Amino acid sequence: MRILLIGYGKMGRTIERLALAKGHQIVAALSVEDASTLASYTKDQVDVAIEFTSPDAAVSNIMTCLEKGIPVVCGTTGWLQHLPQVTATCQQHNGALFYASNFSVGVNLFFHFNEYVAQKMQQYPEYGVQVKEIHHVHKLDQPSGTALTIAEGILKNYPDKQGWVNDKTTSPDILGIESEREGEVVGTHVVQYTSPNDTFELHHIAHSREGFAAGALLAAEWLPGKQGIFGMTDLLQL
Numbered sequence: 001m002r003i004l005l006i007g008y009g010k011m012g013r014t015i016e017r018l019a020l021a022k023g024h025q026i027v028a029a030l031s032v033e034d035a036s037t038l039a040s041y042t043k044d045q046v047d048v049a050i051e052f053t054s055p056d057a058a059v060s061n062i063m064t065c066l067e068k069g070i071p072v073v074c075g076t077t078g079w080l081q082h083l084p085q086v087t088a089t090c091q092q093h094n095g096a097l098f099y100a101s102n103f104s105v106g107v108n109l110f111f112h113f114n115e116y117v118a119q120k121m122q123q124y125p126e127y128g129v130q131v132k133e134i135h136h137v138h139k140l141d142q143p144s145g146t147a148l149t150i151a152e153g154i155l156k157n158y159p160d161k162q163g164w165v166n167d168k169t170t171s172p173d174i175l176g177i178e179s180e181r182e183g184e185v186v187g188t189h190v191v192q193y194t195s196p197n198d199t200f201e202l203h204h205i206a207h208s209r210e211g212f213a214a215g216a217l218l219a220a221e222w223l224p225g226k227q228g229i230f231g232m233t234d235l236l237q238l
């Protein structure tokens with residue numbers, strides 16, 4: 001497959017290594033310095049684009065790919081407030097977009113179990129629920145995209161909660177998401193249920209970026225030829 005990498009940082013480089021090992025071709029790997037060259041690539045040169053950049057660059061990159069008919073896999077987090085606009089552009093151009101807040105298989109299993117556990121736990125009001133995420137100090141967005149997906153899975157089972165707040169609150173009316181930035185932590189997510197008598201946790205620790213990169217590559221192999229907006233539940237049997 002001919003892959004255009006948009007973003008050549010920690011994720012772009014990991015994806016490049018795995019893609020070459022699988023026999024794929026990297027057409028180009030764009031950094032912020034050569035961002036303006038994205039518009040020069042066509043669907044005749046590129047089978048799929050993989051976008052891992054920054055929250056303020058992702059929307060424009062996705063739009064450019066959709067307008068040019070290039071299927072795009074996006075892992076950048078922190079831009080979902082613009083999803084309605086992106087969806088409209090995708091429909092208008094009969095395009096293909098694959099987005100996941102987290103591409104690792106382990107985290108997507110975690111998402112699945114998180115919803116199941118929340119459904120059970122909301123029947124026991126003596127347990128309060130909280131989310132915590134820990135990432136490296138370079139991360140630009142907060143809370144993490146993964147923590148937001150976890151929060152969505154909890155909130156759909158807790159109708160009395162009004163939403164989430166990026167704070168370590170234990171209020172029954174709102175879900176607290178605590179964010180911590182520490183050294184080079186790859187990505188840790190915890191859902192904690194606490195009663196006066198005990199605590200139990202769902203805990204996911206990413207040991208490297210390989211799991212994210214492998215998932216993004218699977219999505220890139222799957223997406224060409226499809227139309228619409230897709231995510232990991234379309235790709236994995238959960």
Ligand SMILES: NC(=O)C1=CN([C@@H]2O[C@H](COP(=O)(O)OP(=O)(O)OC[C@H]3O[C@@H](n4cnc5c(N)ncnc54)[C@H](O)[C@@H]3O)[C@@H](O)[C@H]2O)C=CC1
Nearest residue numbers: 007008009010011031032035053057075076077101102103
């Ligand atoms: N969905 C997932 O599974 C994962 C998502 N992420 C997200 O992916 C994004 C990138 O993460 P990292 O690679 O760790 O960041 P990074 O900071 O190491 O790399 C970002 C790269 O994007 C480039 N860039 C910025 N603006 C650009 C533009 N307009 N055009 C082309 N390139 C541009 C930078 O030059 C840099 O090479 C973040 O939003 C992060 O939260 C990270 C890991 C997994």
Ligand SMILES: O=C(O)C1=N[C@H](C(=O)O)C[C@H](O)C1
Nearest residue numbers: 077101102139144145146187
């Ligand atoms: O910025 C990161 O590094 C990560 N970002 C994603 C997120 O915001 O959830 C996924 C992963 O946790 C690493």
